[in-house]
Amino acid sequence: MSLPIRTMIVGTGGWGKTWCTQTLPKAIQEGLVEVVAAVDVNPDSLKTAGQQLGLNESQCFTDVKLALEETQPQICIIASPPHTHEQIAISAMEAGCDVLSEKPISDTLDSCMRMVEAARRLNRKMGVTMTHRFRQPIWTFRELVRSGDYGALDYIVMNFNWHRRDGLKERQAKMQDTMLIEGAIHQLDLLENLAGAHCESVYMDSWTPRWGNYTGSAQALLTMRFENSVRASYETAWCNASPQNSWEKEYIRAEFEKATIVLNRGQIEIFREEDNRLKASPIGTAAELKMNPKWGNDYLLDAFLHWVRGGQKMETDIESNLHSMILLFASIESSKQGVPVQIKRFARDQGIVC
Numbered sequence: 001m002s003l004p005i006r007t008m009i010v011g012t013g014g015w016g017k018t019w020c021t022q023t024l025p026k027a028i029q030e031g032l033v034e035v036v037a038a039v040d041v042n043p044d045s046l047k048t049a050g051q052q053l054g055l056n057e058s059q060c061f062t063d064v065k066l067a068l069e070e071t072q073p074q075i076c077i078i079a080s081p082p083h084t085h086e087q088i089a090i091s092a093m094e095a096g097c098d099v100l101s102e103k104p105i106s107d108t109l110d111s112c113m114r115m116v117e118a119a120r121r122l123n124r125k126m127g128v129t130m131t132h133r134f135r136q137p138i139w140t141f142r143e144l145v146r147s148g149d150y151g152a153l154d155y156i157v158m159n160f161n162w163h164r165r166d167g168l169k170e171r172q173a174k175m176q177d178t179m180l181i182e183g184a185i186h187q188l189d190l191l192e193n194l195a196g197a198h199c200e201s202v203y204m205d206s207w208t209p210r211w212g213n214y215t216g217s218a219q220a221l222l223t224m225r226f227e228n229s230v231r232a233s234y235e236t237a238w239c240n241a242s243p244q245n246s247w248e249k250e251y252i253r254a255e256f257e258k259a260t261i262v263l264n265r266g267q268i269e270i271f272r273e274e275d276n277r278l279k280a281s282p283i284g285t286a287a288e289l290k291m292n293p294k295w296g297n298d299y300l301l302d303a304f305l306h307w308v309r310g311g312q313k314m315e316t317d318i319e320s321n322l323h324s325m326i327l328l329f330a331s332i333e334s335s336k337q338g339v340p341v342q343i344k345r346f347a348r349d350q351g352i353v354c
């Protein structure tokens, strides 16, 4: 068995706390990683993380470059806010680390591109934690969609809606379009993944009602067409009166030639055409959820470490994930312009060839 990989974690409060209390302790126990440094600009979060990870004071830093110099990690995990990802990731890659960053890659498309270019130039591996794709019900749904058992895929409907009119955290309430950039990115990424092709064109109408404490848009309705002619409609809403379909409770319906498959609040039902012909109410059968040893970030860390050790590239490497970021910013552009946006043309206009 190979030696544990020397690991640094940057950003230990908020979602980073999940890394420090769940994902990393499990990986340490399995002998996959050795945490050699934790970094946070907030000394309180840092102190707690140090205790959770069993680090001594000399392994806890408020400065990324100093941590890199003094502890020489092999990999850097980034769980700080989106606008900080670029500087941290590039410093880590320049110091010889491979990087696993929390989504989104960054908060602007230019910044995402600089990170992609740095990974190419420095020949470093960089992965992105699109955690949502790798949760049990969604994974099971994705396997059914990809199985080929139901004929051609025609279109997908996805509803995500929640009551978070408070704007979540202060930094998020102030960040431009945070709920699209930090929230909708999960589902846009998932929609491309389910459709099985990149998005060709997108139309988005987005806004925030007066009862939402957000900067930019926190509600949006989208219509998408993918390169393989699959269509999708997607609702994302953070300011509703009730959480009908919030995180892990989304409604996703995939319409095939020979079946309708519905994921609703974690349960999957398959409605076959032959059982439903001319019926007034649908007749479905429940699908069993897939069993996996690991889900979410546990799975993603495993996939990343496997790649770092010379194995197969992880599914959500930065180059693949860039497509989801282009789709996200093309959607924002569509809402600004009030017209559908052709994704390839939008990318070319931003100087991106993909």
Ligand SMILES: NC(=O)c1ccc[n+]([C@@H]2O[C@H](COP(=O)([O-])OP(=O)(O)OC[C@H]3O[C@@H](n4cnc5c(N)ncnc54)[C@H](O)[C@@H]3O)[C@@H](O)[C@H]2O)c1
Binding pocket: 010, 011, 012, 013, 014, 015, 016, 039, 040, 041, 042, 045, 079, 080, 081, 082, 084, 102, 103, 104, 129, 130, 131, 132, 169, 171, 182
């Ligand atoms: N994969 C998922 O499902 C998931 C879920 C939630 C959040 N996230 C992502 O995780 C990231 C962090 O989100 P959050 O909600 O925890 O944010 P947050 O603002 O709550 O916490 C971020 C932490 O990073 C620290 N920090 C800020 N700037 C820093 C810097 N320059 N260097 C080091 N530390 C710094 C803060 O002090 C804080 O402890 C975001 O990119 C977010 O989108 C992912």
